[in-house]
Amino acid sequence: MARLYNGLFRPKRITVPGFDLAGEIEAAGRNVRRFRPGDRVFAWTGFGFGAYAEYKCMPETGKPMDGMIELMPAGLAFDEAAAVPSGGITALSFIRKANVRAGQKVMIYGASDSVGTYAVQLARHFGAEVTGVCGTANLDMVKSLGADKVIDYTKEDFPGNGETYDLVFDAVGKTSRSRWKKSLKKGGPYISVMSSAGLLPGTSLS
Ligand SMILES: NC(=O)c1ccc[n+]([C@@H]2O[C@H](COP(=O)([O-])OP(=O)(O)OC[C@H]3O[C@@H](n4cnc5c(N)ncnc54)[C@H](OP(=O)(O)O)[C@@H]3O)[C@@H](O)[C@H]2O)c1
Incomplete structure (x- = not known):
């Protein structure tokens, strides 16, 4: 045991x-x-x-x-x-906390594992335009989940590609807010899976 x-x-x-x-x-x-x-x-x-x-x-x-x-x-x-449960609940909790909605441009950094794959699908479900960052082998998979754009972190100088986002969700906890200064629209939130936001009251599997 x-x-x-x-x-x-x-x-x-x-x-x-x-x-x-x-x-x-x-x-x-x-x-x-x-x-x-x-x-x-x-x-x-x-x-x-x-x-x-x-x-x-x-x-x-x-x-x-x-x-x-x-x-x-x-x-x-x-x-x-x-x-579904751990990754799905974690992603849902953060995506809800950020109030993701139609018309927003959302960056999911670390889009190809448990939390990230759910975050991509949920952000799309709530109507956002989604860009996902992952490794080469997972680009097609992340695209198949509904990401509008995918970025390979092993190949592109990122996040210095000139795009700006309404929200950045770091689903792997490898970045910090300061790294996204030029890529976040004014007042746009940066949230990290490593933050202490925890589970939102009311988050459930249903
Ligand atoms: N798994 C859960 O249910 C769960 C629940 C709560 C909290 N967490 C926490 O959430 C975090 C993510 O967990 P996880 O299980 O979803 O994934 P993980 O295995 O920790 O992270 C892998 C993800 O990060 C990407 N990645 C790796 N190195 C990167 C880099 N240098 N730049 C950008 N992306 C990079 C990977 O892309 P490629 O594989 O495509 O290279 C993949 O998308 C962890 O800190 C974990 O403790 C996880």
């Missing part, structure tokens, strides 16, 4: 790691209203971890940090649904 250590002031032993899961409800407590045995669900465990176990016990609702569980959208396979 894998053992991880986590904790602010002292190590806390976590016997089963993993944040993201999908599966079937095996049993539901007497007071549970939203789920029944046999329901197909996906979840973010919160800092209780344990997603890689065979069975996981979770509250049906609670504070975001205690985990989130929802019915799986129809048509998704378990492995597809299990790929």
Whole structure:
């Protein structure tokens, strides 16, 4: 059994790691209203971890940090649904916080991994024109997610290409606001996945 250590002031032993899961409800407590045995669900465990176990016990609702569980959208396979929670919730939280909307030009820096791929899709969903930055091998994939433009960070002198954006979301945490001075429109926000913004109250998988 894998053992991880986590904790602010002292190590806390976590016997089963993993944040993201999908599966079937095996049993539901007497007071549970939203789920029944046999329901197909996906979840973010919160800092209780344990997603890689065979069975996981979770509250049906609670504070975001205690985990989130929802019915799986129809048509998704378990492995597809299990790929959504951490990256999807993180991206949604930041994209909502930045109030991304139609007509904006949005830069997603680090567009090809978990947080970035969801950020690209969500920014497009909210109507923005999206530019994604990633490595050579992932240019086509990021484009296929809906990015209007893609930039290869291994080839282009970036962010010095003359474009300006309403919002820069650094989804990999490799830059700082000062690096974007010339590329951000006046008053445009820079947000980094490394910031302490955390999960927005009300962010959920549904
Ligand atoms: N994964 C999650 O669910 C999750 C949840 C919450 C927070 N976070 C945090 O969010 C951050 C991102 O996590 P992640 O798992 O999405 O991705 P990751 O694996 O940390 O980052 C990889 C991404 O950054 C790009 N990248 C790497 N070097 C770069 C460079 N020098 N310039 C520009 N882009 C570069 C990669 O592009 P290529 O691969 O195309 O080269 C890829 O898009 C991490 O700090 C993580 O701790 C992650």
